[in-house]
Amino acid sequence: MFVLLTDSTSPREQDLCPTYPRRLERCVSDCPRLHALDRDAGLDWSLTPNISAPKIAQHSLIQGISAEVGEPSSGIAFCISTAYEGMYLESYYLNIQVQHPRKIVRHSIPAFIPLEQMARTYLQQDLRRFLDVLCDALNAYVSRRYQAEQLQERHTAYLTGQVQRNFAYNLLKFQYSIRCGDTEQDVQVKLVYGDLDCCLPTGIVLACTGADAEPMKTKLECHRQLFQNMELHRAFDSLKLKEEVVVSSSSLSAAHSSATPSC
Numbered sequence: 001m002f003v004l005l006t007d008s009t010s011p012r013e014q015d016l017c018p019t020y021p022r023r024l025e026r027c028v029s030d031c032p033r034l035h036a037l038d039r040d041a042g043l044d045w046s047l048t049p050n051i052s053a054p055k056i057a058q059h060s061l062i063q064g065i066s067a068e069v070g071e072p073s074s075g076i077a078f079c080i081s082t083a084y085e086g087m088y089l090e091s092y093y094l095n096i097q098v099q100h101p102r103k104i105v106r107h108s109i110p111a112f113i114p115l116e117q118m119a120r121t122y123l124q125q126d127l128r129r130f131l132d133v134l135c136d137a138l139n140a141y142v143s144r145r146y147q148a149e150q151l152q153e154r155h156t157a158y159l160t161g162q163v164q165r166n167f168a169y170n171l172l173k174f175q176y177s178i179r180c181g182d183t184e185q186d187v188q189v190k191l192v193y194g195d196l197d198c199c200l201p202t203g204i205v206l207a208c209t210g211a212d213a214e215p216m217k218t219k220l221e222c223h224r225q226l227f228q229n230m231e232l233h234r235a236f237d238s239l240k241l242k243e244e245v246v247v248s249s250s251s252l253s254a255a256h257s258s259a260t261p262s263c
Contacts, residue, residue, distance in 0.1 A: 082142040089142045112168040136197045143199040144169035150233035158245045177246045
């Protein structure tokens, strides 16, 4: 009997955890046995001799988490595949010793994910819950990263400079230009994602010259609502459709410089 972990992994995934091969298959006829109890459409995983270990892999695959089951001493190797709207982005790996007390043997989870805290809270009591919480945090991270990358790639001409961010992409800063009446103003944006499982910002600060004036205040509130309720790059798509943003002066200067023949 074989359990398939993943169909393929990208070169980037191999760099994250080079000990995991491109296709992971292993005979599990002599693997440890686990108990999978369906409860509220979920699983409460703990050691018991009732159901074979491939059961855990089958349930994991449904949730985008796949598993390679080895000998009792080697535990289970989990692969968490992240995606944005059905588009695969990246995979992360961790090996868990399932005998109590459970422990994480090795992993490729980013350092800013509070893995130890999650393990203390869920790992011993509810393995499924632990994996769900971890999966949510990883998917939220790659979603925030994807949104920031799409903003930079698709709307560079409307941004003044680069999108500034931290490693977790839960703090973003950028600047864009708007037209209010006959004048153009630069808007400084600060987006804060209060929880690591957030895909949309929980804190939004918009600042610009003349922000206290009623027309500007109304315009900025409209922008704030878009950033609060839509993915970042789509919020900017909406601003462009409404002609709320203008090409930044730095982009115009760069385009003019590139078009000017050198002497």
